[in-house]
Amino acid sequence: MTASTHLVPQVSGPVLDGADPRVAVEVAAFNTTHTARPAVVVGATGTADVVAAVRWATANGLRVAVQSTGHGLVSDLAGTVLVTTHRMSAVAVDPAARTARVGAGVRWAQVIEAAAPFGLAPLSGSASGVGVVGYTLGGGLGPLARRHGFAADHVRSVELVTADGEVRHVDAISDPDLFWALRGGSGNFGIVTELEFDLVPVARLYGGGIFFPGAVAADVLHAYRTWVATLPEETTTSVALLRLPPLPTLPEPLRGQFVVHLRVAHLGPAEEGAALLAPMRAVAPALMDLVTDMPFAAVDSIHMDPTDPMPTWDRGTTLRELPAEAVDELLAIAGPDAVVPLIMVELRQLGGALGRPAAVPNAVAGRDAAFSVWALGPTAGPLAETMPAITQSVVDRMAPWAARGALLNFLGAAGPERVARLWGDADRERLLAVRDRLDPGRVLAPGLALTR
Numbered sequence: 001m002t003a004s005t006h007l008v009p010q011v012s013g014p015v016l017d018g019a020d021p022r023v024a025v026e027v028a029a030f031n032t033t034h035t036a037r038p039a040v041v042v043g044a045t046g047t048a049d050v051v052a053a054v055r056w057a058t059a060n061g062l063r064v065a066v067q068s069t070g071h072g073l074v075s076d077l078a079g080t081v082l083v084t085t086h087r088m089s090a091v092a093v094d095p096a097a098r099t100a101r102v103g104a105g106v107r108w109a110q111v112i113e114a115a116a117p118f119g120l121a122p123l124s125g126s127a128s129g130v131g132v133v134g135y136t137l138g139g140g141l142g143p144l145a146r147r148h149g150f151a152a153d154h155v156r157s158v159e160l161v162t163a164d165g166e167v168r169h170v171d172a173i174s175d176p177d178l179f180w181a182l183r184g185g186s187g188n189f190g191i192v193t194e195l196e197f198d199l200v201p202v203a204r205l206y207g208g209g210i211f212f213p214g215a216v217a218a219d220v221l222h223a224y225r226t227w228v229a230t231l232p233e234e235t236t237t238s239v240a241l242l243r244l245p246p247l248p249t250l251p252e253p254l255r256g257q258f259v260v261h262l263r264v265a266h267l268g269p270a271e272e273g274a275a276l277l278a279p280m281r282a283v284a285p286a287l288m289d290l291v292t293d294m295p296f297a298a299v300d301s302i303h304m305d306p307t308d309p310m311p312t313w314d315r316g317t318t319l320r321e322l323p324a325e326a327v328d329e330l331l332a333i334a335g336p337d338a339v340v341p342l343i344m345v346e347l348r349q350l351g352g353a354l355g356r357p358a359a360v361p362n363a364v365a366g367r368d369a370a371f372s373v374w375a376l377g378p379t380a381g382p383l384a385e386t387m388p389a390i391t392q393s394v395v396d397r398m399a400p401w402a403a404r405g406a407l408l409n410f411l412g413a414a415g416p417e418r419v420a421r422l423w424g425d426a427d428r429e430r431l432l433a434v435r436d437r438l439d440p441g442r443v444l445a446p447g448l449a450l451t452r
């Protein structure tokens with residue numbers, strides 16, 4: 001009898017053996033660099049299905065992985081029981097409490113849509129197709145971040161299934177250590193089935209992007225460096241060096257071009273935002289200036305991230321400071337004169353609320369950092385071999401200015417040594433103690449696993 005035959009009576013969703021041709025659709029991921037090759041897939045419809053999957057996996061000596069959207073897929077998950085969560089798509093907004101409660105498979109777009117009628121917004125990121133749970137467990141850095149902090153800072157409670165197959169409801173009172181670890185320690189402690197978190201009263205903002213021609217990349221990046229030091233916490237920004245493909249779906253001035261993309265989100269009146277942005281607008285004429293007063297629901301237009309699945313490899317680091325020499329190095333690596341197949345090298349300013357502990361402290365790493373650097377390139381064809389080293393070289397060359405901690409969500413397929421070094425010794429030991437208490441047999445196979 002096949003593995004799925006044993007599980008089917010216990011699970012409401014589909015149970016597929018690894019060789020089933022329907023697996024490819026069930027596990028289709030945003031990042032297509034890796035193809036998931038689990039032993040069994042459980043398409044969970046609710047908490048009971050997750051419990052059954054975990055108990056069956058442990059009884060059969062298999063490890064358990066979980067996937068929502070596959071934006072963070074970093075391996076082929078070979079031999080695992082893979083729980084897919086996209087059917088767990090319930091969203092409930094409580095406008096009086098200003099909270100949302102979501103199922104494990106919810107994407108940010110669903111929360112944004114459900115919260116907008118009440119003038120509320122979640123602390124989502126650059127792309128609303130990303131999953132709420134994976135993003136939030138890894139910290140969660142979005143366009144409101146300097147004012148409101150990481151998404152993980154606003155989690156109120158978590159329902160999860162731990163490696164022993166038990167359902168736990170965790171908040172700051174019920175299990176303070178696990179609640180601390182879950183918010184920043186990613187999927188190392190169980191499979192989250194529901195998440196409850198705060199929404200913020202943001203209906204509109206002054207935001208969007210400005211595309212500058214590649215020829216002025218140095219002027220824009222050096223101006224950005226000094227400009228961001230003047231910004232209030234209400235303003236969250238980033239700037240990206242982009243090598244755009246010649247796709248017909250891109251606006252004509254950007255198609256096939258090297259451009260610099262300044263992204264802005266200002267929580268204040270449009271006139272105030274325009275005054276703050278004036279020094280950057282004065283740097284050079286823009287190819288396109290899309291910064292405007294906009295509803296929060298249009299937040300994806302700030303970063304204009306791709307929405308279709310594609311094969312990419314990414315690596316990130318953080319900087320404690322951004323002196324002129326660091327900007328010059330970034331331009332040498334990925335500026336208009338560099339011959340490098342990277343799609344994007346992005347700088348995000350951190351600081352503000354990101355630099356302060358959450359009201360209920362959590363395990364989010366990287367609070368000491370002033371900037372995040374994220375390099376991303378395609379892995380199509382022969383680039384599959386070279387892209388890991390190319391993206392790593394960006395991290396290595398920024399090392400003279402590196403901060404101590406880094407952001408888990410921007411590590412990419414980093415090895416266990418890098419994951420371990422995200423935290424200082426005390427926090428790492430605390431995380432490992434929680435992990436050892438809840439998953440002594442290492443049943444869970446998280447994308448980014450904790451090690452000593």
Ligand SMILES: Cc1cc2nc3c(=O)[nH]c(=O)nc-3n(C[C@H](O)[C@H](O)[C@H](O)COP(=O)(O)OP(=O)(O)OC[C@H]3O[C@@H](n4cnc5c(N)ncnc54)[C@H](O)[C@@H]3O)c2cc1C
Pocket residue numbers: 030066067068069070071072073085104124125126127129130131132133134135136137138139140141142186187188190191192193305306409410445446447448
């Ligand atoms: C285009 C793009 C834009 C991005 N923008 C941002 C951004 O602005 N800010 C930011 O902070 N990050 C950003 N990220 C990174 C993103 O937050 C991480 O990749 C995150 O892990 C994605 O979560 P997911 O659930 O969508 O992906 P998945 O690949 O489905 O999950 C990734 C990992 O999250 C964990 N996980 C997922 N679901 C569960 C669960 N139910 N229980 C326990 N663990 C779980 C698992 O370890 C899993 O391996 C971006 C990524 C991409 C590709």
